[in-house]
Amino acid sequence: MASVTQNLFRLFRGETAAPGDAQQATGKEARAKRHSSGLAEFTKVIAGRENLCILDLGPTSPQNIALLTGMGHRIYNEDALLCSFDPKYQSKNEDGSSSVNIESFLSENLKYQGEQFDAVLAWDIPDYLHESLVKAAVARLATVMKPGGVLLAYFHTRDAGPEAPYYRYHIAGKDSLDLQRGPQFRLQRVFNNRHIENLFREFSNIKFFLARDNVREVLVVR
């Protein structure tokens, strides 16, 4: 019964296949393939160039590291979302809600030299980051990216629902990703186009790609 309900929700959300029904379910952790126009554009930008500095903000992905280092790039990996839930950055408000100490978080995370990165893979981290951290984290990314550098981010649309699962993204090809279920992070909010434009107002250009699975892909140019 539960699976029937889940399938109905998938249809409602516009998904054609459940991530759990991965084509490549050979291992114990199944992965689903997903086309990404944003990634295709991202790949075009970095193609033919070597020794780029690329920052991957997702969980450690051996696949991404192997691919990008194989292309001659230097890769930096930082699981910013996981780090943000470190108890040392958390504090309790008077009303019982929790908040994140932004200064403390930024003093130990996303700490790089100015204008260091040619490209950033932010995936859907902004959707899951604590509300207070999002603007500060994006502002920090703007300072560590080179002018002309590109940032790839994904944003869920309203139809994805609050229980939209958190995925680890592994680059499978120039325009395809392997999706692997990650830890149970909860979607914190939904950005519409205007909010996304405001979020990246320090950047020079922004391009939207609307995917079929209720995810809005964004390629931002510093």
Add this chain to the structure above:
Amino acid sequence: MWKSGKPEERTAPAQPTVPSFEPKKEIRPMEPFKQPDNFRAADVANIGKSVIIKGELSGSEDLFLDGEVEGSIDLADHNLTIGPHGRIRANVHAKDVVIHGKVDGNVYGTDRVELKRSAVLTGDISTQRIVIEDGAYFKGAIDIKKESKPAASTVATSVVKETPKAFAAAASFEPSATPQVSFAEEKKY
């Protein structure tokens, strides 16, 4: 929250500041540790999990390290395996570096660096070849060095193996004398 009545209005989070789950604690899978098939105990020095070393650790034989080290580790042309109980706060320099435990420092593997699925590494990696198992945690930069002449490396290894030295651990903290490769900033312990 998810009503579609006001499509252009930003949706407030269901629980604006409180995630619906406990903050993630760093729990790494601890699997039964198996020595590799080619592991020969007689050729490998062993530092057990109850040993704590502060200072400069250097040697000229392969090392299996399951304890705690704070300072620096320099094995030059020899292999280092950090066991599942290993807790290292040091810059590491060795030929092959295999990490099962936790390392906070830069890792320089002249030949290869391998992060097992239980590995937690915060620091930069510089090596010729890298293997990362799914599940390993890594925060830092990776720089893949172009391969140097392998023949010279092999000769140097065989010469050093004939004159093994004991590992030296200074009682007090001393910064590493070995230059380390880093892309951001050199870590000092």
